[in-house]
Amino acid sequence: MVGKARHLGEALLQAGIISEHALQEGLQAQKAEQGIGIRRQVGQILVDRGDVTQDQLRHVIGSWLGEYMVNPGHLTPDAVSLALVPRAMAERESVLPLLTREDALVLLMADPYDHVLLDELRFLTQRRLIPLQAAPGTLMPAIAKAYSVHLQPQAGSPSGTTRAHPSPAPTSRATSQELAINLTTTAPDSEAEQADVISESDNTLVRLINSVIDEAINHRASDIHIETEPAPQNVRVRLRIDGDLTPYLELPARFRFAMVARIKIMANMDISEHRKPQDGKIDFSHFGGPPVELRVVTVPTSRGLEDVVLRLLAGAKPLPLESIGLSPANLMAMRHVMKKSYGLVLVCGPTGCGKTTTLHSVVRDINTAGRKIWTAEDPMEITQSGLRQVQVNPRIGWTFAAAMRTFLRADPDVIMIGEMRDEETARIAIEASLTGHLVLSTLHTNSAPESIARLLEIGLDPFNFSDSLLAILAQRLVRRLCTACREPRVADEDALSDLASQYLAGGTSNTQEARSAQVAQWRQKHGDATGNLRLWRAVGCKECENHGYHGRLGIHELMLSDDPIRQHIRRRAPASDIRHAALAAGMLTLRQDGIEKVLQGLTDIHEVIAATNL
Numbered sequence: 001m002v003g004k005a006r007h008l009g010e011a012l013l014q015a016g017i018i019s020e021h022a023l024q025e026g027l028q029a030q031k032a033e034q035g036i037g038i039r040r041q042v043g044q045i046l047v048d049r050g051d052v053t054q055d056q057l058r059h060v061i062g063s064w065l066g067e068y069m070v071n072p073g074h075l076t077p078d079a080v081s082l083a084l085v086p087r088a089m090a091e092r093e094s095v096l097p098l099l100t101r102e103d104a105l106v107l108l109m110a111d112p113y114d115h116v117l118l119d120e121l122r123f124l125t126q127r128r129l130i131p132l133q134a135a136p137g138t139l140m141p142a143i144a145k146a147y148s149v150h151l152q153p154q155a156g157s158p159s160g161t162t163r164a165h166p167s168p169a170p171t172s173r174a175t176s177q178e179l180a181i182n183l184t185t186t187a188p189d190s191e192a193e194q195a196d197v198i199s200e201s202d203n204t205l206v207r208l209i210n211s212v213i214d215e216a217i218n219h220r221a222s223d224i225h226i227e228t229e230p231a232p233q234n235v236r237v238r239l240r241i242d243g244d245l246t247p248y249l250e251l252p253a254r255f256r257f258a259m260v261a262r263i264k265i266m267a268n269m270d271i272s273e274h275r276k277p278q279d280g281k282i283d284f285s286h287f288g289g290p291p292v293e294l295r296v297v298t299v300p301t302s303r304g305l306e307d308v309v310l311r312l313l314a315g316a317k318p319l320p321l322e323s324i325g326l327s328p329a330n331l332m333a334m335r336h337v338m339k340k341s342y343g344l345v346l347v348c349g350p351t352g353c354g355k356t357t358t359l360h361s362v363v364r365d366i367n368t369a370g371r372k373i374w375t376a377e378d379p380m381e382i383t384q385s386g387l388r389q390v391q392v393n394p395r396i397g398w399t400f401a402a403a404m405r406t407f408l409r410a411d412p413d414v415i416m417i418g419e420m421r422d423e424e425t426a427r428i429a430i431e432a433s434l435t436g437h438l439v440l441s442t443l444h445t446n447s448a449p450e451s452i453a454r455l456l457e458i459g460l461d462p463f464n465f466s467d468s469l470l471a472i473l474a475q476r477l478v479r480r481l482c483t484a485c486r487e488p489r490v491a492d493e494d495a496l497s498d499l500a501s502q503y504l505a506g507g508t509s510n511t512q513e514a515r516s517a518q519v520a521q522w523r524q525k526h527g528d529a530t531g532n533l534r535l536w537r538a539v540g541c542k543e544c545e546n547h548g549y550h551g552r553l554g555i556h557e558l559m560l561s562d563d564p565i566r567q568h569i570r571r572r573a574p575a576s577d578i579r580h581a582a583l584a585a586g587m588l589t590l591r592q593d594g595i596e597k598v599l600q601g602l603t604d605i606h607e608v609i610a611a612t613n614l
Contacts, residue, residue, distance in 0.1 A: 281296060
């Protein structure tokens with residue numbers, strides 16, 4: 001009665017080959033290996049332990065699975081199938097592609113019930129999979145033979161590269177729009193079938209979600225928004241590209257539960273919980289995609305529905321400091337500040353304005369073999385060699401403040417804190433900056449002068465704070481004009497006067513004489529040979545997907561600490577007084593720096609005004 005066994009272990013017991021005690025030990029060993037990321041079948045573990053022989057295992061599995069057991073020694077895989085799965089992955093995961101027919105791919109696997117691996121292979125091949133069980137001990141020799149015979153290096157190809165026919169995967173990979181059409185045309189339409197007919201494990205739905213994520217990465221999106229509505233309204237997918245939400249895809253309402261459930265499965269969330277928000281993470285490389293981590297949040301909405309937002313954390317490398325958009329004067333001043341051996345440097349602005357990118361660019365500039373640099377971040381969006389980076393976890397008490405205290409015992413030269421969230425973190429940061437360490441952090445404030453007022457309000461000692469502060473950099477992101485299609489026009493006097501009025505607003509003087517003097521200064525600095533100034537506007541072309549913009553650019557407000565600023569801090573002066581002192585010392589406001597970039601043709605005035613309406 002071996003064929004009636006539910007599991008391989010039960011089949012071995014029924015065959016009288018192993019004892020119950022030996023099986024339990026094998027299962028415990030399998031569980032321990034899974035805890036450290038190793039996936040092996042219990043049968044192979046029992047063979048390695050000496051409880052059964054390879055022949056005994058092969059005989060039991062053959063009797064248990066009957067006709068579904070396949071010996072690849074009697075088969076010849078076709079080259080097109082082999083080209084769909086790289087040899088390295090085939091050897092690592094014990095997979096042998098055998099045959100392709102239309103959109104189907106027949107696979108021989110050590111474990112045809114490994115759903116995680118099947119998801120990866122579906123995404124990689126963009127095919128419907130038919131997995132078959134391989135006879136134990138036969139796969140690896142067959143994989144080595146198949147790839148050696150069918151994918152030999154061809155004449156003229158680089159040494160060490162293997163080719164069969166050109167891989168059909170890139171050309172046959174379906175887009176998310178094509179997969180959405182496929183789902184729409186194949187799913188039932190009746191009201192009775194709408195809610196539950198689509199499964200979260202549906203092959204086309206799995207491919208659709210993988211494709212949406214993959215395409216979002218290719219479009220340089222920072223976030224994916226999946227928004228569900230009560231039937232009959234569609235499920236809407238939007239991408240945030242260069243700071244703007246862009247409609248991307250719509251699906252019928254019947255997919256709303258399955259899409260959310262599938263993403264929860266990918267993020268190891270509880271798919272049965274719909275009433276509370278959940279947080280999770282997806283390592284997209286586990287599903288056959290590039291090495292991108294996605295931070296996932298689900299938000300309960302009305303009538304038992306949930307929205308999902310996925311933040312793409314690409315593990316990017318830091319940009320050079322000169323590439324983040326600092327003006328030459330600000331760049332020189334920032335580099336001068338970073339030469340100091342101790343003090344406090346803050347980067348401020350709202351969420352999503354690039355503060356972390358700027359901090360890492362600053363740290364990259366001073367990241368040398370002679371400096372010990374500790375960072376505490378939540379999450380770690382950017383990695384760079386040479387830093388000792390720490391992920392904080394407030395749930396277990398590993399907060400920014402706790403990390404700071406630990407760093408101070410770990411012989412640091414530079415400490416970077418992801419965010420000053422509370423008085424304790426700020427106080428420890430100031431103490432560290434006064435005891436011989438350079439401390440960098442971010443703050444959620446609108447401008448550099450307001451940052452000082454905010455920190456004083458939460459209870460910092462003004463004398464210690466004034467002594468420690470070196471500089472505060474406020475920043476915003478604006479969309480960069482597409483250089484392939486931007487259109488120039490010569491600015492007339494009225495337009496320049498309006499621009500000068502915007503530039504001087506909030507300063508000490510905004511008179512007609514001051515505006516005329518400012519325009520004259522611009523003509524000398526940015527004008528052409530005849531003194532004309534050009535303003536540029538967005539048009540739209542294939543390069544920028546008809547948006548008129550491509551990428552983003554930082555605009556900045558750098559306030560350096562000097563004697564007047566320190567005196568204002570000690571007297572707890574209002575932000576307006578600190579602002580006037582900084583302007584008198586030569587600080588450019590966010591809007592002024594933005595207008596300078598407008599005159600350089602990097603962005604347009606609409607972007608600058610939208611970003612600097614404080």
